[in-house]
Amino acid sequence: TMILQRALWAALMLGLFLVSVLFERLHWLVTVLAIVFGALCLVEIGKLIRARSLRFPYPLCFVFALLLVADGQVAGLSDGLHILTGFVVVALTYRVLRSDYKNLAAEVGANLLATAYIGLPMAMAVAMMQMVDEAGSPIGKYHLLFQVLVVFTGDSAAYFVGRSWGKRPFFPRLSPMKKAEGAAASVIVSVAVALVLIIVFGPIRQFYGVGHGLLLGLLLGAAAPLGDLAESAFKRDAGQKDSASYLKGHGGFLDVFDAVLFGLPVQFCYIQLVLAQP
Numbered sequence: 001t002m003i004l005q006r007a008l009w010a011a012l013m014l015g016l017f018l019v020s021v022l023f024e025r026l027h028w029l030v031t032v033l034a035i036v037f038g039a040l041c042l043v044e045i046g047k048l049i050r051a052r053s054l055r056f057p058y059p060l061c062f063v064f065a066l067l068l069v070a071d072g073q074v075a076g077l078s079d080g081l082h083i084l085t086g087f088v089v090v091a092l093t094y095r096v097l098r099s100d101y102k103n104l105a106a107e108v109g110a111n112l113l114a115t116a117y118i119g120l121p122m123a124m125a126v127a128m129m130q131m132v133d134e135a136g137s138p139i140g141k142y143h144l145l146f147q148v149l150v151v152f153t154g155d156s157a158a159y160f161v162g163r164s165w166g167k168r169p170f171f172p173r174l175s176p177m178k179k180a181e182g183a184a185a186s187v188i189v190s191v192a193v194a195l196v197l198i199i200v201f202g203p204i205r206q207f208y209g210v211g212h213g214l215l216l217g218l219l220l221g222a223a224a225p226l227g228d229l230a231e232s233a234f235k236r237d238a239g240q241k242d243s244a245s246y247l248k249g250h251g252g253f254l255d256v257f258d259a260v261l262f263g264l265p266v267q268f269c270y271i272q273l274v275l276a277q278p
Helices: 004-021 028-050 059-073 081-098 104-129 138-166 180-200 202-238 253-275
Strands: none
Touching: 004 028, 004 138, 004 253, 028 059, 028 104, 028 202, 059 081, 059 104, 081 104, 081 202, 104 138, 104 253, 138 180, 138 202, 138 253, 180 202, 202 253
């Protein structure tokens, strides 16, 4: 059945991430997975943009998304703004030299959005993996463990609760099948999982504390349905039901990672702007 297929794909993706995060010898796999899944998502969003009769330069977007991930690996994404600025300059220069101005703003804007929408979260995942706590001990795997378990369980709860008991539409113009009960379940389950992780894992408890940990769980639980809706909006704009069709029960990789694409920026920015303050 579709539900079983969806559950199997979700378990496979979750398992890959957990193995790469939990086993120290496989930490390099986090970067590889970020690049591979990021590239697959970029291909799908490129197809959605092209469905709107806008050009999408795959090589250019791939290169700059890869630069973002490399910056996350080497410098904690400290040069992300410079990389995205470079993308704008290069993309505009290419169009100027071609004397091609048709759909200029729409295409360059869409290309920049796609590169940032996929490249930044992937780079943030890699950057978080490199983080250390105040004592200099590695803390990155616990950040990603928190992200993956909170967001995926919340997102799964939203799907199953909305499908089984949902009655009130949640933004029906974008996604008629999504229900408000599902969105509420995402928040509740995300906070509950965050609490369990705070209790079970000492490094998570010491870094976030109970208050920040629960608040971050709440924010991630709210971000997941919004990420889902954002991806639905992309598909609606392109007139497509799914971003792809090769993952039975999901559609494409964008459908799998839409919640994480919002969750990673929320967590990364929370760490940098709230918890890293002196």
